[in-house]
Amino acid sequence: MSLHWTQHLILVPVILPLLVGAALAPLTQGWHRLKFWLSYASILGLVANALALVHFTDGGAWQDGMGIYLAGNWSAPFGIALLADRLSSIMLLLTALLGLASLHFTKQRWGRIGVHFHTLFQFLLMGINGAFLTHDLFNLFVFFEVMLAASYGLVLHGYNAERIRASMQYIAINLAAALLFLLGLALIYATTGTLNMADVAGRVPLLAGDDLALFKIGATMMALTFLTKSAMWPLGFWLPTTYAAASPPVAAMLVLMTKVGAYVVLRLWLLIFSDDAGAAAGFGQDALLYGGMATIVFGAAGMLSTDTAGRMAGYAAIISSGTLLAVIGYGQPNLVTAGIYYLIGSTLAVAAFLLLIELIDRIRTPRSAMLALTMEAYAVEDAPVEPVGRGVPAVMAFLSLAFAACALMIAGLPPLPGFIAKFGMFHAVLHPQVVATAANGVMTGPTTIPTAGWVLIALIVLSGLIAVISMMRFGVRTFWASGVLVPPKLHRTEVMPIIFLLGLAIGMTIQANALFGYLARASDAIHRPATYIGRVLSEPSLPGPASSPAPTINLTPEAP
Amino acid sequence: MELVLSLAIGIVFASGIWLVLRPRSFQVLCGLMLMSYAVNLFIFAMGRLWIDAPPLTPAGTLPNPAILADPLPQALVLTAIVIGFATTALYLVVMIGSRGLTGTDHVDGQEPDL
Numbered sequence: 001m002s003l004h005w006t007q008h009l010i011l012v013p014v015i016l017p018l019l020v021g022a023a024l025a026p027l028t029q030g031w032h033r034l035k036f037w038l039s040y041a042s043i044l045g046l047v048a049n050a051l052a053l054v055h056f057t058d059g060g061a062w063q064d065g066m067g068i069y070l071a072g073n074w075s076a077p078f079g080i081a082l083l084a085d086r087l088s089s090i091m092l093l094l095t096a097l098l099g100l101a102s103l104h105f106t107k108q109r110w111g112r113i114g115v116h117f118h119t120l121f122q123f124l125l126m127g128i129n130g131a132f133l134t135h136d137l138f139n140l141f142v143f144f145e146v147m148l149a150a151s152y153g154l155v156l157h158g159y160n161a162e163r164i165r166a167s168m169q170y171i172a173i174n175l176a177a178a179l180l181f182l183l184g185l186a187l188i189y190a191t192t193g194t195l196n197m198a199d200v201a202g203r204v205p206l207l208a209g210d211d212l213a214l215f216k217i218g219a220t221m222m223a224l225t226f227l228t229k230s231a232m233w234p235l236g237f238w239l240p241t242t243y244a245a246a247s248p249p250v251a252a253m254l255v256l257m258t259k260v261g262a263y264v265v266l267r268l269w270l271l272i273f274s275d276d277a278g279a280a281a282g283f284g285q286d287a288l289l290y291g292g293m294a295t296i297v298f299g300a301a302g303m304l305s306t307d308t309a310g311r312m313a314g315y316a317a318i319i320s321s322g323t324l325l326a327v328i329g330y331g332q333p334n335l336v337t338a339g340i341y342y343l344i345g346s347t348l349a350v351a352a353f354l355l356l357i358e359l360i361d362r363i364r365t366p367r368s369a370m371l372a373l374t375m376e377a378y379a380v381e382d383a384p385v386e387p388v389g390r391g392v393p394a395v396m397a398f399l400s401l402a403f404a405a406c407a408l409m410i411a412g413l414p415p416l417p418g419f420i421a422k423f424g425m426f427h428a429v430l431h432p433q434v435v436a437t438a439a440n441g442v443m444t445g446p447t448t449i450p451t452a453g454w455v456l457i458a459l460i461v462l463s464g465l466i467a468v469i470s471m472m473r474f475g476v477r478t479f480w481a482s483g484v485l486v487p488p489k490l491h492r493t494e495v496m497p498i499i500f501l502l503g504l505a506i507g508m509t510i511q512a513n514a515l516f517g518y519l520a521r522a523s524d525a526i527h528r529p530a531t532y533i534g535r536v537l538s539e540p541s542l543p544g545p546a547s548s549p550a551p552t553i554n555l556t557p558e559a560p
Numbered sequence: 561m562e563l564v565l566s567l568a569i570g571i572v573f574a575s576g577i578w579l580v581l582r583p584r585s586f587q588v589l590c591g592l593m594l595m596s597y598a599v600n601l602f603i604f605a606m607g608r609l610w611i612d613a614p615p616l617t618p619a620g621t622l623p624n625p626a627i628l629a630d631p632l633p634q635a636l637v638l639t640a641i642v643i644g645f646a647t648t649a650l651y652l653v654v655m656i657g658s659r660g661l662t663g664t665d666h667v668d669g670q671e672p673d674l
């Protein structure tokens with residue numbers, strides 16, 4: 001018996017960026033073209049790999065749509081299990097596509113200032129991908145740190161006073177959050193005696209008394225870390241400043257990092273505090289629901305109060321995080337389906353908007369002044385090249401149309417995916433699903449919609465309205481009311497990523513049915529923790545090449 | 561022993577929190593370091609406190625969990641120390657950069673208006 005080759009693909013999203021990133025590190029800036037293309041090839045590989053994973057998880061190649069890779073051939077719960085299911089595969093795909101767009105954007109300018117941009121970019125991808133795949137809590141911490149360490153470097157990329165100031169806050173917040181993560185981790189280990197997610201979930205129903213209380217404290221501390229990453233109110237004050245300060249391609253990747261926080265909450269919370277969890281079932285549900293709602297209000301208020309485009313994008317990301325968290329806390333599988341669809345759409349929209357901001361800014365700032373500013377800000381040895389020739393036609397038309405498309409998506413107006421996602425969420429709230437009980441043969445009639453449901457709908461509508469108002473205000477000021485406009489010079493490589501991201505969004509609209517079907521299966525799978533626990537813990541390790549049997553060791557953890 | 565250790569962890573962590581809330585970036589850095597020491601001790605203590613119990617078994621013998629200290633928290637602490645050390649060093653570099661660019665070591669990058 002040997003590992004099927006498809007299972008090795010689960011490791012690729014971690015290994016490939018790691019190797020490429022390491023290979024790029026010793027190359028000097030004189031090789032910047034080679035560096036760019038190597039980096040590009042790596043991301044193309046990730047896209048292909050993610051597509052393959054989506055195919056295998058959804059195509060029935062793997063039982064229950066889960067592919068498991070046991071790192072180092074240690075069977076769970078003793079080793080680290082990497083697991084690709086429908087949800088993580090689609091997130092990997094989103095990461096790779098967004099990475100592709102961001103990297104393409106850097107070709108003209110951003111990839112050339114500063115030495116290790118491409119290395120850090122690859123490590124960032126490695127950390128994000130690892131966080132999506134790993135099913136071991138401590139390994140999750142390690143991947144979070146890889147992701148964060150790379151993001152610290154990337155936020156500083158293009159080194160000026162504003163970025164330094166934003167980084168100081170960003171790093172301090174994240175270091176403190178990492179400490180909370182470790183505290184939570186230690187408490188969870190102390191009470192359950194394991195760090196494998198499936199094993200933890202299997203042991204939670206057995207906890208009682210002091211252990212249960214300690215476990216809940218540990219879980220809360222870990223949740224604080226993830227909620228800081230996903231910028232839940234009141235933990236998200238760092239976000240708008242950091243987004244506005246970071247260089248656009250980096251900011252686009254940061255949008256995804258907030259979604260990593262929401263993804264971990266979605267997966268862990270549904271797993272550990274599922275209905276099977278006995279006394280711990282549903283712990284923290286209200287905190288997620290109302291915290292999410294408060295986040296929507298905070299994001300909407302922030303969006304209304306600012307007129308800087310970068311901060312507006314930051315607040316838009318906060319609104320989308322809040323919506324997601326509230327949706328998760330609402331606790332209804334078909335709502336989660338729409339929520340994941342919303343996650344993908346809003347990530348694309350905010351990322352496209354962040355890339356667009358730089359191009360829009362050029363309308364007002366003469367390009368030469370901007371270059372001078374960057375040059376002055378140290379660390380630039382090779383002068384970035386002015387875009388020569390091959391400009392794109394109809395610059396103003398492109399900018400305003402792309403801006404309008406971003407606005408439509410962020411605000412959730414038809415026909416772009418923002419609308420479909422919101423429609424799906426409202427539909428789910430208004431048609432409460434019979435959860436899990438139907439599987440046990442207990443049918444309950446249609447239940448009434450709780451007040452929280454109405455409040456959630458109202459808040460989502462309201463946040464959409466506010467997004468329209470503030471985006472319109474910005475658009476009118478930029479495109480109509482700014483007097484004489486000198487169309488800026490844009491390079492093709494800067495326009496393509498935005499068209500690509502918006503094209504993906506339009507694709508999501510056209511293929512909404514297929515995508516919703518896929519996400520419904522993904523959501524269904526994460527709502528069945530029992531299947532998942534069984535699969536992970538029963539995954540056999542391969543027999544070693546040596547024929548001598550290993551000594552039988554009784555590793556049953558002692559009762560804590 | 562439990563009481564002494566938990567008091568020590570508590571005091572170190574509390575000092576760390578106080579320092580993190582101070583306005584100078586070097587104080588924040590020291591606070592983060594103290595907090596990470598406390599957290600490392602805490603992880604270590606979560607494997608329960610043992611006296612005279614090795615975490616490893618001699619080669620060739622079957623391990624007996626009853627006389628062994630839990631080795632996993634020790635491994636976790638090692639990883640946590642390395643990661644904490646690296647990120648703290650990075651923060652130090654950013655701090656020096658900020659001092660150089662803004663001319664002040666205040667965390668906001670400017671002196672407060674008095």
